[in-house]
Amino acid sequence: MTADASASTVKNAIKSYYSSAFGSNINVNRTWYDSNGTVTTEWANTTTVEYYVVLTRLISDMSVTGITVLKTGTNADIAITLPVDL
Secondary structure, three states: OOOOOOHHHHHHHHHHHHHHHHOOOEEEEEEEEOOOOOEEOOHHHOOEEEEEEEEOOOOOOOOOOEEEEEEEOOEEEEEEEOHHHO
């Protein structure tokens, strides 16, 4: 998947997991941010892409409030924020 993947591309890539694991469909929204953390609509100014994933049914299991993937050279640092960490 490319860094500028559309919300529908991300949804199509992960929806089977949520359907299988939780019996739920999902909605996905994408937001681009510039270097100041301001929302932008220009890809050329984008430094951060955020995808917001919402399950369409309530679940009783632990959920995740955020997953951050930061590219560092040819690797990536991944941070997962659980609701209990807030």
